[in-house]
Each structure stands twice: as structure tokens, then as C-alpha cells.
Amino acid sequence: xxxxxxxxxxxxxxxxxxxxxxxxxxxxxxxxxxxxxxxxxxxxxxxxxxxxxxxxxxxxxxxxxxxxxxxxxxxxxxxxxxxxxxxxxxxxxxxxxxxxxxxxxxxxxxxxxxxxxxxxxxxxxxxxxxxxxxxxxxxxxxxxxxxxxxxxxxxxxxxxxxxxxxxxxxxxxxxxxxxxxxxxxxxxxxxxxxxxxxxxxxxxxxxxxxxxxxxxxxxxxxxxxxxxxxxxxxxxxxxxxxxxxxxxxxxxxxxxxxxxxxxxxxxxxxxxxxxxxxxxxxxxxxxxxxxxxxxxxxxxxxxxxxxxxxxxxxxxxxxxxxxxxxxxxxxxxxxxxxxxxxxxxxxxxxxxxxxxxxxxxxxxxxxxxxxxxxxxxxxxxxxxxxxxxxxxxxxxxxxxxxxxxxxxxxxxxxxxxxxxxxxxxxxxxxxxxxxxxxxxxxxxxxxxxxxxxxxxxxxxxxxxxxxxxxxxxxxxxxxxxxxxxxxxxxxxxxxxxxxxx
Amino acid sequence: xxxxxxxxxxxxxxxxxxxxxxxxxxxxxxxxxxxxxxxxxxxxxxxxxxxxxxxxxxxxxxxxxxxxxxxxxxxxxxxxxxxxxxxxxxxxxxxxxxxxxxxxxxxxxxxxxxxxxxxxxxxxxxxxxxxxxxxxxxxxxxxxxxxxxxxxxxxxxxxxxxxxxxxxxxxxxxxxxxxxxxxxxxxxxxxxxxxxxxxxxxxxxxxxxxxxxxxxxxxxxxxxxxxxxxxxxxxxxxxxxxxxxxxxxxxxxxxxxxxxxxxxxxxxxxxxxxxxxxxxxxxxxxxxxxxxxxxxxxxxxxxxxxxxxxxxxxxxxxxxxxxxxxxxxxxxxx
Numbered sequence: 159x160x161x162x163x164x165x166x167x168x169x170x171x172x173x174x175x176x177x178x179x180x181x182x183x184x185x186x187x188x189x190x191x192x193x194x195x196x197x198x199x200x201x202x203x204x205x206x207x208x209x210x211x212x213x214x215x216x217x218x219x220x221x222x223x224x225x226x227x228x229x230x231x232x233x234x235x236x237x238x239x240x241x242x243x244x245x246x247x248x249x250x251x252x253x254x255x256x257x258x259x260x261x262x263x264x265x266x267x268x269x270x271x272x273x274x275x276x277x278x279x280x281x282x283x284x285x286x287x288x289x290x291x292x293x294x295x296x297x298x299x300x301x302x303x304x305x306x307x308x309x310x311x312x313x314x315x316x317x318x319x320x321x322x323x324x325x326x327x328x329x330x331x332x333x334x335x336x337x338x339x340x341x342x343x344x345x346x347x348x349x350x351x352x353x354x355x356x357x358x359x360x361x362x363x364x365x366x367x368x369x370x371x372x373x374x375x376x377x378x379x380x381x382x383x384x385x386x387x388x389x390x391x392x393x394x395x396x397x398x399x400x401x402x403x404x405x406x407x408x409x410x411x412x413x414x415x416x417x418x419x420x421x422x423x424x425x426x427x428x429x430x431x432x433x434x435x436x437x438x439x440x441x442x443x444x445x446x447x448x449x450x451x452x453x454x455x456x457x458x459x460x461x462x463x464x465x466x467x468x469x470x471x472x473x474x475x476x477x478x479x480x481x482x483x484x485x486x487x488x489x490x491x492x493x494x495x496x497x498x499x500x501x502x503x504x505x506x507x508x509x510x511x512x513x514x515x516x517x518x519x520x521x522x523x524x525x526x527x528x529x530x531x532x533x534x535x536x537x538x539x540x541x542x543x544x545x546x547x548x549x550x551x552x553x554x555x556x557x558x559x560x561x562x563x564x565x566x567x568x569x570x571x572x573x574x575x576x577x578x579x580x581x582x583x584x585x586x587x588x589x590x591x592x593x594x595x596x597x598x599x600x601x602x603x604x605x606x607x608x609x610x611x612x613x614x615x616x617x618x619x620x621x622x623x624x625x626x627x628x629x630x631x632x633x634x635x636x637x638x639x640x641x642x643x644x645x646x647x648x649x650x651x652x653x654x655x656x657x658x659x
Numbered sequence: 660x661x662x663x664x665x666x667x668x669x670x671x672x673x674x675x676x677x678x679x680x681x682x683x684x685x686x687x688x689x690x691x692x693x694x695x696x697x698x699x700x701x702x703x704x705x706x707x708x709x710x711x712x713x714x715x716x717x718x719x720x721x722x723x724x725x726x727x728x729x730x731x732x733x734x735x736x737x738x739x740x741x742x743x744x745x746x747x748x749x750x751x752x753x754x755x756x757x758x759x760x761x762x763x764x765x766x767x768x769x770x771x772x773x774x775x776x777x778x779x780x781x782x783x784x785x786x787x788x789x790x791x792x793x794x795x796x797x798x799x800x801x802x803x804x805x806x807x808x809x810x811x812x813x814x815x816x817x818x819x820x821x822x823x824x825x826x827x828x829x830x831x832x833x834x835x836x837x838x839x840x841x842x843x844x845x846x847x848x849x850x851x852x853x854x855x856x857x858x859x860x861x862x863x864x865x866x867x868x869x870x871x872x873x874x875x876x877x878x879x880x881x882x883x884x885x886x887x888x889x890x891x892x893x894x895x896x897x898x899x900x901x902x903x904x905x906x907x908x909x910x911x912x913x914x915x916x917x918x919x920x921x922x923x924x925x926x927x928x929x930x931x932x933x934x935x936x937x938x939x940x941x942x943x944x945x946x947x948x949x950x951x952x953x954x955x956x957x958x959x960x961x962x963x964x965x966x967x968x969x970x971x972x973x974x975x976x977x978x979x980x981x982x983x984x985x986x987x988x989x990x991x992x993x
Binding site for chain 1: 702705706709710711712713714716717719720721723724725726727728729730731732734735736737738739740742743745746749750752753754755756757759760761762763764765805806807808809949950952953956957960961964965968971972975977978979980981983986987988989
């Protein structure tokens, strides 16, 4: 059959589309849940109205976002069985357990407490209501942890044995699956990238309002919170990315050689800034390189040998038999660069913003601003002019989606860089696809998901824009007087609900 | 009882939980066209399940994940075999979730009406298709020696399975109606009770025919007990509804769902997906299950986590125990 329409090709496209799409919402959900919880904690502790307004504002955007994350996540739970039934048979004994843990521990947590949080404003005392959003936040983190443990097992299978009789992998040590260094590093990297994403989102939207001098107290607070999140998240993303890279050099040298389009091993190995490859001939036509840097990224010194794609391919052929063990090199190479480039661009903007909006001792007294003033952006001793200030706000606004691009390319890189394996060194993608599902069926589902997701994307973005522009809501009497009893105030039986669908 | 038998029971429990809980919220979705006379009433209906539908749906995700972990072969054969019906269910659940969350987020009438229409259809279609799916699981499908489903989508649309679909649809709608009677106040509550009465007879007849058919095909003494309990509980639910005992009526309609699902799983055991081509090719609790080690870990998980889940999910229902009526629905501030 024509490869382009083979069920395997289509199933891979469908998995790519649905998973990358799902992951647009995941990091924002993770970070906005925690940030909203943080803001609500500030409200409960200080009683300052700006924190409650901020909670309501970011909470609304969080809810618009998590709705999409939840519904696109349903597909993920079933897609392995639908399109990858031979994969499911082969790995279910190992891979199923973290998924079941995720559902039973994390999903119930998230979805039950989110219901309590959405509808609980006039039903729960302040502190219990606050606890609900923290529960949601814990749920999102647990969920990410379990699914990343499952993915890490695909990157680096551990804690299993191969059962010859049944022809499948079987779990022997679940603890090892949950705590192997691939899992811990992937979790660290994904969590920090999630906060980088949420930080950039918050900064972008706060910049939009501050540029127009609207909702200043709330947006000032949000800007600072966003900038700190962005800078800390960005720094941790870089650190964890570096350690994860080193783990990958150990575990999947091919992925990392492809990430550099390093065709032949070198000592010391350079880091490639730009390259134009010739895949058939196995070398690069044009290349711009920084000497020794790749050796450092792989092994923390500027001298050591880093194997290339060709040598690794030969080594893998010796180990696993004849075949081509190369991923699509340009995808890995550019995916890696776009991940780092877009992520670090946002991080830099955060660092810059943190410096420009610094407070107190570092800032000349004349330029310190009050709670209800737009902060001056002070580069050295004097504030930036209005044009440069506006430029910073605009760049912050227009780059707030950069981390989303970085996240997507990070996943595309790590998943496509592992090919032709679905479980590295153990099981190849071509053996994983459902043998009984026809081209027509996969084509139907792929088109259906893609169209539906496209329509929902338009709806979602429009809704986000509407609520972003509307700004924080005015607080009502009910907002400022939360109930003191669980179940709400019993005195007025006909009082309208504070929130209803 | 070996661990894979325990897990057969636990998978049955998860599906039972799913149908009990999402059963009434599918039913309430159907009622938005069947019972509500105006848009205010539609909102009352939607808000009776507002805080809880998402948690209810997780029972399905858990059933899916647990099947993957405990019976990988079952998970693989079932979801690749029932590809298109499952696709339809997934598309519905996606739209349905978004519909609940986004409906009130814009004031325009056409926006809200579109989502209301979506809620109706995306509740009705899965309520029907789950019955079709379970009808086929119990009846058996074309499974070859490699444990692969080799039939077509048309094979799944056989009379027995379609009847199963009608049973889940009517049963869930009935369950949703008595739930509405329990959770609302005012005129809509009265009409829900009247509707439950009218729905009761066809629901009971369809259920009796389907479960009787199942009993004749695959039944034994235990499944007969479950059948009797299911039908008796449904009749008792109707009587309780007539007597104005709404709590009892809802609980008894829940018993019907529990007993009906139990009956299906009783007739299934020790198979999990029988083959109609050759009994030797059937998926069973032994040939479809995971290793003893995985099942042991999963058992610990279930033993610790399930009671906790039941506790806090139960608490949610208690927090939102108050009945609601049109007076409680404020015009949202936009």
C-alpha cells in the first residue's frame, strides 16, 4: 500500500495531531491552576480586593483552558487501544498501571474539586473553597507525573522483563518505573516548562492591560507574579533541559546525534547553530558551529567524544540486526532548535522584565510607583521612553505563545527522535499499530478530530480574547461575603446561585 | 478467587459506577429537550449536574485505564474492534464537556441555543451507543485466533445490541428524570415526576425483553437473580415516584442500573469478550489479563484510592444537596 495512506502513517499523524493539540492546554492548566491558587491564597490571607479580582480573572481564563484540556485528554485514554492495539497488547502490563493510577488518583481529584471550586463560591467557607483549587492544582501535577512516568518508560524501559511465551513486556518493579532518572528529569523539565508557559501568558496579558492603563492594581500584581514565574520557570527549564539532555545522550545517543545533525562522531564535538543537511549522503552541506559546546552538553567537558548518526546507526544494527535506526534528522534537528529558541526567547524577556520593573533598593526613589500606577520600566537610571515602553508591552503580548511553540516542538522532537522505536530498543512503531483498523477508519477519525479540534480552537481563542479584553470583574456583595457554613447560607432559600452554567 | 477474577469484578464496578453516575447526567441532557419548556428550565436542568458531571465522567476514564492495566488484551481488542462507535462516543464527550463549560460564557442567544442542542445530542448518542457496545460484548463478536476483531461496523449493529442501546437510552433517561425530580423545586419537579411515570412503562418493558433475551442466551441462576432485582427495583422506583418519595425513587432506579450491569457481567464471566467464531478464541479473564505482579499493584491502588474517591465525591453531592429552581438561576453578568 502507498505509504502516505498506510494505516500506520495515518495513525501516527492522528496521534501527533491529537497529542500536540492536547498539550497546548496541559502546561497552561498546570501553571494557571497553581497561580490562581496562589492568588486566592493571597486574598484569603490579606483580604485585599485586588487579589480576589485577580483570582476571578485568571481563574476564568484557567477554566476556559482546562475545559479543552480535559475533553481532549479523553481521546488520549482510548487512543492506544483504538489505533495502537498491538502496542497495547505488548506494553499494557507495564504501561497501563501508570495510566490507571493517573485516572484513579489524579483525574478524580482534578474533576471533582474543580466542580466544587466553580460552583462553590457561595457554598463553601473561604478556606475550604481555597483548599479546592489547591486540590485541583495537586491533581494536575499528579496527572502529569504519572503520564510522564509512562512516557519515560517508552524512552527508557526499566523495571520489566520480556515474557517470551506471551510475547510481551511485563512489569517487575513499578517503583523503578516511577523513579527512574528519565522520569524524574522529564517531570522536572515538563513542570518547569509549564510554569514558563503560564508565566509568559500572564505577563503578556498583564502587559496588554498596562499598555492601555487599565485595571492597574490587578495587572501590576499579575505582571510581577508572571515575570517571577517566567524567570524562575525559564531558568529551571534550562537547567532541567541540560540534565535531561545528558540522560538522553546516555540512553538514546541517536536522538541526540540527530538533534545536532552530527553525522559522524567528533572529539571534541561542536554545537551546531545552523545546518543544511543532505540526508542521502549522510552529511551536512552547510554548517555553522560552536566548537566543543556539544561535548559539554553531552558530558560536561569540552573535550570528550560524541558519537554521530552514522556510527550510532552501525552500533544499533550490530545490536538489533539489519535495519535503519535513524529518525527523520531535519525534524529532530529543527525541533530541538525551535524548542530551545522559543523557550529561551520567552525566558530572556522575563529576565529583562524583572530587571526593568525592579523595586525598592535597586530603583532610584523618584521612579518608584504606587499600587495604582503603571510601573516605570527603568533600564539603568532613567525610565524607558514611551515608545520603548510600549515596545516592551507589545513584545510581551505578541510572544506570549512562544512557550506553546517550544513545548510542541519539544514533544515532537523527543517522540520523533525516538523513531523507529515506540519503546526504545524494545518495540518498533511499525509493529505497534492496530492490524484490524482500516485506512478508511483511521482517515475518518483523523479528519473528524482535526476538524472538530480546529473549530474548537477558534471558539476557545475567541472566548479567551473576550475575557482577556473584559478584564477583571467587578466584585459583588456575595464575593466579599463568602458563606461561613458548608452548603451555603440557609436563610434565604430563593437566593440566586453565585455561579451557574 | 484469583486476582484476575478480582479485577473482573472491579472493572464491573467501575462500569457500574460510570453508568449509575453519568447515566443520570446523560438523562438530564436528554431532558433538556424532553422536559424543559423554556430556556430558564433548561438552565435549571443543566445546573443540577453542573458541579458533578465532570467527576462522573472520570469513572469512564478509570474504567478505560484500569482495563488497559489489568486486561491489556481486552482493552486492545475492544477499542480497536469497536473503532467507529467509540469514535462517535469520544467526539460526543468532547463536544459535551465544552458545551457545559462554554454555554453561559457568552450572552448571545444563538450561541447558547447551539450549545444546548449540542448537550442534547451528545448526551443521547453516547447513552445509546454504550448499550450497543455492551450488547455486543455480552453477545460475542467475530474474534480470530490472534484475539483481533475481524467483523465490520455493521456486524455491531445487530438487533440484540440495538435493543441494548434502546435500553441504556431509556434507562438513563428515566434515571435522569427521577434525579431531576429529586434535585429541583417548583413546577419542573412536578413535571419530572409525571414524565418519570410515563417513561417508566416502556423503560421496564425494553429492559425486561433485553435482559430476558440475555438470560435465555447465556443466563444461569445468579444472572436470573440479578434480572429479577433489576426489574423489581425499576417497578419499585415507579411506585416510589408515584408516592412522591423522590429519594427512594432515585435510589431504586440506581439499583436497577447496578443490577442490570451486574447481570451482564455475570453472564460474561469468565469471558471478557467471547468470540462467535470459535469459543477457543474468546478473550477470558485468564488469557486477557496482566501478570500477577501488575494485578497486585493495581489491587493495592484500588483498595486505597477507591474509598477515598467515593468519600470526596460523595461529599460533593452533599455540598450541592440543595434543590434548585428557576429562581436560583441569576442572569450571568457579562
